[in-house]
Amino acid sequence: DAGVIQSPRHEVTEMGQEVTLRCKPISGHDYLFWYRQTMMRGLELLIYFNNNVPIDDSGMPEDRFSAKMPNASFSTLKIQPSEPRDSAVYFCASSPSREASFGSGTRLTVV
Amino acid sequence: AQSVTQLDSHVSVSEGTPVLLRCNYSSSYSPSLFWYVQHPNKGLQLLLKYTSAATLVKGINGFEAEFKKSETSFHLTKPSAHMSDAAEYFCSRGSQGNLIFGKGTKLSVKP
Numbered sequence: 001d002a003g004v005i006q007s008p009r010h011e012v013t014e015m016g017q018e019v020t021l022r023c024k025p026i027s028g029h030d031y032l033f034w035y036r037q038t039m040m041r042g043l044e045l046l047i048y049f050n051n052n053v054p055i056d057d058s059g060m061p062e063d064r065f066s067a068k069m070p071n072a073s074f075s076t077l078k079i080q081p082s083e084p085r086d087s088a089v090y091f092c093a094s095s096p097s098r099e100a101s102f103g104s105g106t107r108l109t110v111v
Numbered sequence: 112a113q114s115v116t117q118l119d120s121h122v123s124v125s126e127g128t129p130v131l132l133r134c135n136y137s138s139s140y141s142p143s144l145f146w147y148v149q150h151p152n153k154g155l156q157l158l159l160k161y162t163s164a165a166t167l168v169k170g171i172n173g174f175e176a177e178f179k180k181s182e183t184s185f186h187l188t189k190p191s192a193h194m195s196d197a198a199e200y201f202c203s204r205g206s207q208g209n210l211i212f213g214k215g216t217k218l219s220v221k222p
Binding site: 004033035042043045048055056091093095098099100101102103104105 | 143145147153154155156157160162201205209210211212214215
């Protein structure tokens, strides 16, 4: 199994641009999570899905953030428009029920 | 609300000495508890998990953790630190996909 696959690994974009982060979970995992990690706030849960349905999006910072899971093998996290304070490492993780497997993350820099 | 508290943001030990990373959780009827490790510029990797079986859980790389219900604790230990153990460690609890992480403890290992 290739594990959780995230793309891109690094993204540098200008303020105001749209950014799309992608995730392919482990096959058979019913849960998918998006986390954001910064020095100041640590690891924050943004949203999680169960069987492709968003269950809890209370961690999504504001309307500029949106996440979708059109099928069991793909999810996106979109930021539109992006701002410098969105700079962070974004992790996707998937889980069969309890423990999670994490991707390598996308390091986003908004300048 | 369920929570996880890691009592130390930074722990420094000498190589060959014991490691203790502390974690307390808010009381729950049946917690599933985990420890993850994150090396620089990497995703989180599962170290060990407790899921209501043996209270002493052994993980990878010589780490273990003991579940103590009376103290609502799940501290991570290792008898002898190695330089390669230097990383950030996260305690986590999970229930039906809702994974909550502590703020993390950065472990430094001095030669």
